[in-house]
Amino acid sequence: MIFVTCPCPGRWLTVIMSLPNRFRARLSWYSCAKGMDVGSRVCSSAVEEGSMNYDIVIIGGGPAGLSFARSLANSGLRALIVERSGIDSLADPAIDGRDIALTHLSIKIMTEMGALARIPQNEIAPIRQAKVINGESSYCLEIDSAREAVDALGYLVPNYLIRKALFEEVVNLDNVGIRDETTVTGVRIGSDQAEVELSDGDRIACSLVVAADSRFSESRRNVGISASMLDFGRVAIVSRMQHEKEHQQVAYECFHYGRTLAMLPLNGNRSSAVVTVSADQAQEIMAMDDEVFAADVQARFNDRLGNMKLVGKRYAYPLVAVHANRFVKPRYALLGDAAVGMHPVTAHGFNLGLRGQQTLYNEIRRAQLQGADIGALSVLEGYERRHRRVTWPLYTGTNEIVSLYTNDSIPARILRGLVLRMSNNFPPVKQMIRRKLTELNGSDESLLPFV
Ligand SMILES: Cc1cc2nc3c(=O)[nH]c(=O)nc-3n(C[C@H](O)[C@H](O)[C@H](O)COP(=O)(O)OP(=O)(O)OC[C@H]3O[C@@H](n4cnc5c(N)ncnc54)[C@H](O)[C@@H]3O)c2cc1C
Numbered sequence: 001m002i003f004v005t006c007p008c009p010g011r012w013l014t015v016i017m018s019l020p021n022r023f024r025a026r027l028s029w030y031s032c033a034k035g036m037d038v039g040s041r042v043c044s045s046a047v048e049e050g051s052m053n054y055d056i057v058i059i060g061g062g063p064a065g066l067s068f069a070r071s072l073a074n075s076g077l078r079a080l081i082v083e084r085s086g087i088d089s090l091a092d093p094a095i096d097g098r099d100i101a102l103t104h105l106s107i108k109i110m111t112e113m114g115a116l117a118r119i120p121q122n123e124i125a126p127i128r129q130a131k132v133i134n135g136e137s138s139y140c141l142e143i144d145s146a147r148e149a150v151d152a153l154g155y156l157v158p159n160y161l162i163r164k165a166l167f168e169e170v171v172n173l174d175n176v177g178i179r180d181e182t183t184v185t186g187v188r189i190g191s192d193q194a195e196v197e198l199s200d201g202d203r204i205a206c207s208l209v210v211a212a213d214s215r216f217s218e219s220r221r222n223v224g225i226s227a228s229m230l231d232f233g234r235v236a237i238v239s240r241m242q243h244e245k246e247h248q249q250v251a252y253e254c255f256h257y258g259r260t261l262a263m264l265p266l267n268g269n270r271s272s273a274v275v276t277v278s279a280d281q282a283q284e285i286m287a288m289d290d291e292v293f294a295a296d297v298q299a300r301f302n303d304r305l306g307n308m309k310l311v312g313k314r315y316a317y318p319l320v321a322v323h324a325n326r327f328v329k330p331r332y333a334l335l336g337d338a339a340v341g342m343h344p345v346t347a348h349g350f351n352l353g354l355r356g357q358q359t360l361y362n363e364i365r366r367a368q369l370q371g372a373d374i375g376a377l378s379v380l381e382g383y384e385r386r387h388r389r390v391t392w393p394l395y396t397g398t399n400e401i402v403s404l405y406t407n408d409s410i411p412a413r414i415l416r417g418l419v420l421r422m423s424n425n426f427p428p429v430k431q432m433i434r435r436k437l438t439e440l441n442g443s444d445e446s447l448l449p450f451v
Contacts (some may be wrong), residue, residue, distance in 0.1 A: 053375065054080045054177075057196045057206045059184045059219055063159070064353035065212035066166035069176045070113045071361040075368065080177045080204060081170070083282065087167020091168050094240040097315030098159035099264055099272040101127065101251075101347035103439035106354045107155055110162075118165035125266045126152035128249040134405070134416045135257050141420045143433060152249070153438050154347070156264055156272065162350070187211075187219045187332065194331040194375065199387040205413060208375040209332045210360070212353075215322040215341025220334055221345055225326050230399055232319040234406070235282035236276045236344060239314040240266070241297060244306025247271055253345070253407040254301070255416065260345070261300050264350065270311065273297050274344070279318065286316055319343055323395045327387060328380035333360055340391045346398045353437065356387045394436070 002350055056072070058065045061083030073077050083090060102110065110116040116124075130153055132141040170176055179198070187209055192347045196204045206422035209221045220227060247265040254261045258280070262274040275297065277285060288296065290310045298308040322341035327334045336353035360383045367379040423433060 033242070039350075041193060044403045049179060052202065052204050054081075054206045054209045055290045056210055057184075057194075057204055057210060058210045059178070059187075059196070060212040060214065060338070061167070061178060062212060062214065062335070062336065063350055064338075064357060065210070066163070066170050067109070067113065067354055068117075068210060068212065068357035068361065070115065070166060070169045070337055071357055071359060072176060073173050075361075075365060076175065076362075077368065077374070078175050079207075080179060082179050082182050082184050082198060082204075085152050085180065086182045087178070089449075090178070091164070091171070093163040093167075095158070095160050095312070097240070097272075097313065098268065098317075099125075099156045100159050100162060100350050101156055101237075101264065103154050103351045103437070104277065105439035106351045109354050109358055110165075113166070113169055114161070115143060115165040115169050118168055118435070119161045122267055123158055123161055125156040126249050127154050127251045128152055130251045130253070132420060133254045133256075134420050135255065135413060137167060139417070139420065145435065145438075150438065152438065153251075153366060154328055159350075170268045170295060184213070184219055189223060189329060189331050191330075200254050206375075207373065208364070210335050211332065211338050212335040213338050215320065215337040217324075217334065217338035219332075220338055223329055223332050225324055225329065225334065225339055227322050227324045230321040230343075232321070232343065232402060233279050234276055234319045235279050236317045236319055237277070237282060237285055237314050239273050239275075239293075239296065240311040241271050241273050241294065241305075242311050243269050243271060243298075244308075245269070245304070247305060252301070252304075256300065257408045257413075259300075260405065261297065262345075263301060263305070269305075270304065276319070276345075282316055286314055300344075313401060317344075321395065321399060323391065327384040328377065330377045330380075331375035333383060334378050335360060339387065340365065340395055342395060343398050343402050345402055345438075346394065348394055348398065352394070353391065355439075356383075359383050359386050364404055380424040 053076040056079040058069055058079055058081045061081045065081055065083070069081055070081055075424070107116065107199045128141045131140075143153065145151060164390070171178070183199040184196055185199050188195045188197070193205050193207060194209045196206065196209060198204065209219070211217055213219055229451050246269060247263070249265045249404045251265055252261075252263040254263075258277075260276040264274070265273040266272055275285065285293065294316065298305075320341065321343045325332050327339050332340050335356055337349060339356060340352055342349040342352065363379055363382040364374045367374050367376070372379060404419070405410060
């Protein structure tokens with residue numbers, strides 16, 4: 001009962017999380033009885049007690065959903081994040097092997113949110129140069145940060161630390177609540193409001209539903225939005241390698257025949273290795289002894305970094321790309337991977353998620369300041385238009401790259417080499433690739449390729 005007039009949800013969360021589970025469950029029950037979400041259900045004091053009405057319900061507390069919630073901080077809009085997993089895994093996410101290459105635009109957004117400062121400096125690794133290799137050739141396409149007069153093309157940050165930092169930013173917000181261990185089972189869209197159905201039987205009314213519920217978004221299907229999906233039939237196996245020689249902060253993308261290998265430079269003599277193979281080979285590679293796996297990566301990387309040792313586990317991600325055919329409906333907007341789920345080769349997935357949440361926030365905020373309905377289709381269409389102009393060329397371009405560089409036929413091998421040489425020797429193409437990788441021009445959509 002003492003939690004009813006909770007003054008600071010973040011502080012209570014800390015207290016509650018240190019309690020044994022049986023007490024947390026009890027507190028959760030008490031808080032529900034009072035309309036307050038605490039512990040396994042976290043809620044803020046600014047959200048009216050007993051109210052099941054919010055301005056915005058965000059489905060999914062992944063990096064996209066959390067970053068959008070963080071953007072709402074000073075808007076005065078009341079939001080609820082509904083997340084399937086538990087509060088412990090949001091507050092302290094497990095390592096998932098992904099090292100996310102953040103562009104300059106993403107670094108700027110994360111800095112402004114305060115989230116970047118929550119990530120230890122020694123976990124942020126600059127990429128100073130990128131090299132792309134085709135087949136067995138020693139020729140490579142080189143992209144250098146020095147040409148843009150910046151110290152890095154981008155920065156590698158572990159995904160679990162991004163999620164942790166964003167959660168820490170959100171959990172203290174007065175206007176955002178989190179309901180964990182709860183699944184959204186349905187979304188109904190009415191003319192004046194939307195209603196979200198939860199796995200515990202509750203229904204939440206709101207002006208706008210923002211679905212950041214992964215590339216396999218159930219709510220997207222639920223509201224009748226179709227999506228183009230491309231199953232590559234391949235799996236990315238990610239792991240961390242310790243190696244003998246320094247990598248000089250150079251990232252490699254090796255489009256070998258039969259499989260691709262990316263080596264992404266972390267701090268110290270460590271790299272994130274991403275081995276992409278067809279799904280039927282993945283199991284065998286996952287089952288290899290650690291030493292055999294490390295020796296295999298070392299040999300395929302032509303011993304460039306000397307002896308290699310596996311650090312930690314290997315993680316497998318089946319590769320499916322998704323682009324929703326619409327991003328919005330009245331009172332409903334798709335965000336993050338639910339809107340666009342990218343193949344990781346061009347490292348744009350979360351970067352697009354961050355950019356998208358900023359675009360969506362700006363449109364909503366403008367409407368709010370004008371006294372307009374934030375869930376109106378005319379408002380959300382602004383987001384759709386702006387975001388699609390950015391995502392569609394990147395999505396189709398990335399898929400074309402994957403399709404060409406996983407094709408080992410003789411004509412394709414010749415074309416692969418030609419494309420690399422043309423990119424290296426034709427300055428406008430090279431500059432376009434560099435700009436796309438770094439997003440140095442911030443949110444300037446007109447500078448994106450093909451637009
Ligand atoms: C190997 C690999 C490497 C990558 N490298 C990069 C990179 O270098 N750069 C980059 O920008 N991106 C990269 N990405 C992409 C990036 O990881 C994703 O774009 C990002 O994690 C997507 O975040 P999200 O919040 O949209 O979705 P998710 O992380 O999938 O989160 C969705 C959340 O919604 C919840 N949820 C789902 N359904 C429901 C429901 N019905 N009710 C309640 N909750 C629900 C889930 O539990 C989950 O927490 C990489 C991805 C992979 C696999």
